[in-house]
Amino acid sequence: MASVSSDPEQLSLSSLGKAGQSSGEIDSAQVPLINGERHSENYSVLAAIVPFLFPALGGLLYGYDIGATSCATISVESATLSGTTWYDLSSVEIGLITSGSLYGALIGSILAFNVADFLGRRRELMVAAVLYLVGALVTALTPNFVIMVIGRLVFGIGIGLAMHAAPMYIAETAPSQIRGQLISLKEFFIVLGMVAGYTIGSFLVDTVAGWRYMYGVGSPLAVVMGIGMWWLPASPRWLLLCAIQGKGNMQDLRQTAISCLCRLRGEAMGEDSVTEQVDEILAELSYMGEEKEASLAEMFQGKCSKALLIGTGLVLFQQITGQPSVLYYAASILQSAGFSAASDATRVSILLGVLKLIMTGVAVMVVDKVGRRPLLLGGVSFMVVSLFLLGSYYTFLDDAPAVAVIALLLYVGCYQLSFGPIGWLMISEIFPLRLRGRGLSIAVLVNFGANALVTFAFSPLKALLGAGPLFFAFAGIAIVSLVFIYFIVPETKGLSLEEIEAKLL
Structure with missing residues (x-):
């Protein structure tokens, strides 16, 4: 099996000729996977679950922010518990704290439109983890209201990128037999984060400057998410899309995709089977006219x-x-x-x-x-x-x-x-x-x-x-x-x- 590069998304951008012919609407009779016999997609449960967990932490942190903020706003405007001199906040200012992450998520969603296919799913999640960490720390350590709102916006941009990239990464790396379960489990993590936020917030709401601890709790999880995404392989389908669009050396990208898919499926799926599946996907992308970049x-x-x-x-x-x-x-x-x-x-x-x-x-x-x-x-x-x-x-x-x-x-x-x-x-x-x-x-x-x-x-x-x-x-x-x-x-x-x-x- 070919070795996996330390960052398979940072491959040379030497352009090769496109593979396959462009087609308009799909003719299913031309697609090998549809017309032929599908290869059995064996997988190791452990190998399939681990690539889900780290992207799902992005959902957990999103849910935690919702739950923690409902308690943090009570703490931050309390004269006795805020621990600040700027606790006397107006309803508009409290609204900015509450909805700051939502505004940030809107910005993150707009940014994702232009950078998603350039960065790839894995690196987008790594950027989201960094933004989660910076946003949580800035909010928790803020000296004044303005810096707090900036921290909330930064955290929200992380939410926008994570909620964009996590479903894609999970969908593109999960076996089709359990894809629905794993992506739905991300929603479970969002709700789990909400419950954790409400629970931790209820314990800290009567603590002086408790809101700082509420927001700071998310930073270790952001570190774990970032390290986990750095360790995980790139999405094989994203790599093959780059190959079919001439964004790198076709054979190098194909071999890297095989290596990544071997890691994602574990020992249950042999290298020959993985190679066959990668070639199937590559052929299908060619037949379905995926070689052009999408325009607005x-x-x-x-x-x-x-x-x-x-x-x-x-x-x-x-x-x-x-x-x-x-x-x-x-x-x-x-x-x-x-x-x-x-x-x-x-x-x-x-x-x-x-x-x-x-x-x-x-x-x-x-x-x-x-x-x-x-x-x-x-x-x-x-x-x-x-x-x-x-x-x-x-x-x-x-x-x-x-x-x-x-x-x-x-x-x-x-x-x-x-x-x-x-x-x-x-x-x-x-x-x-x-x-x-x-x-x-x-x-x-x-x-x-x-x-x-x-x-x-x-x-x-x-x-x-x-x-x-x-x-x-x-x-x-x-x-x-x-x-x-x-x-x-x-x-x-x-x-x-x-x-x-x-x-x-």
Whole structure:
């Protein structure tokens, strides 16, 4: 087996002639993998899991930031617990601390559009880890409010890059039999991070300058993530894309891809089998016209536009079907039902976080058996029911708090079975390889942009419409999303990334 270079993404850029012929729309009869017999993709479980863990730390740190910030904002504006002279912050300043990482994530998503295919998935995650570390330390050690906001922005840029590159790296390196489980498990790590943030924050919220410790906790994990990504091999598919686009020596890149795939699959898959799989992928990329670099205009044409519609549609509906609003009302709903913990917003957050964790775990276990579409259709259908129940509670069933509690738990659970993990899974699978970097950056930008829009529009809409009509409106949007899923979103269970492009787009 060829030795793996210390950084296989930093190969010479000597250009060779392109391999294969360019084609427009895919003719599946021409694609060797589709027409021929697929090679059995054996793998070592340990070898397949390890490349997932380090990218997933990017999701863990994202979730941790959400949970920790909810507690940190309480600590930083306390006259007795802040430990600063600038604790008297306005609501706008607190909003900047809270949403600073979101603004940074939007910037990171825009940056990813131009640098993703140049850096490669692995090095993009290494850059994200550095930004996580710098952002966490700057925020924790900040001498004033302005520097704190800068730290939050830097951390957020790391979030944008990590949420862009992690799904791609996992999708491109995972065996197709467990690809859905591993990418969905990244959502599990996000929720796990949220629960950890809420829990650690609840312990430190009464400590002087506790907010500094809350933000500082993330820095060791960022170091582990960065070292882990440096140690992991590059994405073989990204290397082969570089080869087919003439961005390096074809044979060197092919041999490096074989070496990387051998590491990713372990001893269960012999070198001959790995070589055969790499050559299959290389031939498919050639037949599918991957030798040209993607342009912005191409993103909105042909099969690329279909992938963009599926990806951005899912992440848009993921955000505009009411999740922030439902969670906003969680404390008051549980309090009205007589739960003593409801008076403590942090404990309510932990309770719901544990439920989200359990339901995401269920989705992880069944996604590659049941499929993506059944989970989306079933989960969103029950989300519609729960939103109608919440709308009814705030309109004419205010004397039946049990209805609201059931609706709240049903909504949170079904969201984590459907939009929560499956949205991220589908956007990592659906884009053709040469468009995946740019396509996923657009999808992530839409995700964070819609998140910001819903967050900022919620209070004015609540004041204008009232809680009941607002939840009915979200139910209507969820029905539209069901129609979108039924008619537009394909089933990708069990298909390789190349088969998804050839058969479904």
